[in-house]
Amino acid sequence: MDTIYIEKEVAAHPRTLRICERYPRARQIPINRYSDVFNSRTQNFREQKANPSLILAKKPGKLIQATPPGYHVGGENNYYFSHMLNCVYDCRYCFLQGMYQSANYVVFINNEDFFDEITRTANQHRSASWFFSGYDCDSLALDPVTHFVDDCLNHFEKTPNAFLELRTKSTQIRPLTNRSPLHNVVVAYSLSPAAIVAAEEHGTPSLEKRLDALKTLQDNGWQIGLRFDPLLYAENFEDLYHQFFDQVFESLDMGAVHSVSLGVFRLPKGFHKKLVRLYPDSKLLAAPMDLRDGLMTYPQSEELSMRKFCTDKLFTAINKNQFFPCS
Amino acid sequence: MNVMDDELLSPVKSYTTRMSLVCIITALPAESRVFIDSLKLKPILDHGWRLYGNSGHLLLQTGLGKLKSAAATSAVLHLHDDIQAVINVGVAGGTDAIGTQLLAHCVVDQGSGFSTYPHLPPQRVVSSLPSTTIETLDKPSDDYRAGVSFDMEASGIFSAASPYLSSGSVQCVKVISDNPDAPLGEFKKDDVTALVSTTVPVVNSLLDWYAVSAKQSSIEKDVQHLANTLTSKTHHSVNDKLQLSRLLHQHHALSGELPELTALPETTSAASLRTQLNALINEHPLRYGDSS
Secondary structure (H helix, E strand, C coil), X not given: CCEEEEEHHHCCCHHHHHHHHHCCCCEEEEECCHHHHHCCCCCCHHHHHCCCCEEEECCCCCCEEECCCCCCCCCCEEEEECCEECCCCEECCCCHHHHCCCCCEEEECCHHHHHHHHHHHHHCCCXXXXXXXXXXXXXXXXXXXXXXXXXXXXXXXXXCCEEEEEEECCCCCHHHHCCCCCCCEEEEEECCCHHHHHHHEECCCCHHHHHHHHHHHHHCCCEEEEEEEEXXXXXXXXXXXXXXXXXXXXXXXXXXXXXEEEEECEEEHHHHHHHHHHXXXXXXXXXXXXXXCCEEECCHHHHHHHHHHHHHHHCCCCCHHHEEECC | CXXXXXXXXXXCHHHHCCCCEXXXXXXXXXXXXXXXXXXXXXXXXXXXXXXXXXXXEEEXXXXXXXXXXXXXXXXXXXXXXXXXXXXXXXXXXXXXXXXCEEEEEEEEECCCCCEECCCCCCCXXXXXXXXXXXXXXXXXXXXXXXXXXXXXXXXXXHHHHCCCCCCCCEEEEEEEEEECCECHHHCCCCHHHHHXXXXXXXXXXXXXXXXXXXXXXXXXXXXXXXXXXHHHHCCCCHHHHHHHHHHHHHHHHHHCCCCCHHHCCCCXXXXXXXXXXXXXXXXXCCCCCCCC
């Protein structure tokens, strides 16, 4: 990390100091609000991705949001939160590239405010609530810097009516394997065939390493989830995904998997347009696409066929009550 | 500016089709001279702007003050759409020692209070130069404050460049020329060239860095070149041109190369050209992995 922008309000916070200690040579630049840097309109996401800066800030306002419709793994009350904005990985299909002007990482250091709001929100409901982390970032990838997961697990350990999903592609699982598993935490991995990981998920751990991490977590008693989202179109789709699912099924105890979800590539029209502008030579953006309900996605017949192939394959290894297709 | 009329070259358009340019922007002739000499720049006749160039670089001398710097920057960026980055170099007042070189991490326009944060290059590129806030003043001042350096052009340049260039493509390197121990009143204009000369290594490093970045994105130029060739033969509306460019990129994404001109026989309409291109694209289905 070459440059760290620090909101003046959090400059003396112990977490800020600890993170800055990790990068003694980084430029430290004081700022008033993270949005002054992060939301500036003249930024180029692709340029910045080659040399991202870190922004340490206090997340203001509402910290917990309701999930979009259909975003759940069986719970009634579903929320997401983002202790960080942006991801250390560079997946070509990622919606964050369309959503944000900047590729810089924002790390919010007011963890306790997140936890207080999680408790307040969970206490509003009689049934358990789900809280999804990893919507605007990878939950584990920058954890050696943020140490968020440890704090988060400590909180959920004391909040049995709240369930946590940590969504990730990272193999940084030490904060989990260093402690006893929690009944109300699911570690969910986004998985894709190895050839797609190599071509479109730049900088991410290989499929093999992700499966190793999942197996370790499963062996340690943690509940795991599998997220096959996005499925990407290819002429050799069935070959790719057939081999891929076999590899997944051979690596894990599928009957013990908490939840499996699946969705095809889809992006809001504006995000897709921005992605095409940023990466005009991207292979996945050269696939045939239609605009449906404001989303750029594959033609309906293609989508149905991809979904059917994968669903049929999945049901050879899991039960229907483990399956939560994304709309 | 000591430029003889017979030294003047033809308008800069002769340079602009060759490669991406980085434009150094200075205010004073004494600042310009450093880069004119080190980069062997030649004067260019271009709408009366003080402009110098070679095959990869331009130097724009704007004159003093943010209005002049904004006007000149805006005009030159409008006229030369192949300028990939600009670097403002010059002297500044501050609390650091005379001769300290600084990279701007924030540029503030004192008049409006508006701040800009350039996306900074990696430290290795700028030899770990310390960074600072540059506040652009309307009038010279000796109200020195720690953590802030003063100039009179940077905010004008950043503001004018923002419609054209990203925040990582506008940088500002300043060298301290006056401070509380040697205030502006004692400043000798003759010292400017010597002070600015010290920035040559870091400016050269930035120029090299931008040149490497430009090479990495050269496919965009190849696509535009081919698109221009194709549209010169057949009428294309703006929308047609966008669709053509997208198809050329898709062909490149799927096949790893642009189509040969010979594979696209002359057509009578943009639509029939697209049909031809789509047929070529369909020869390269999207596949992943060893079986592709």
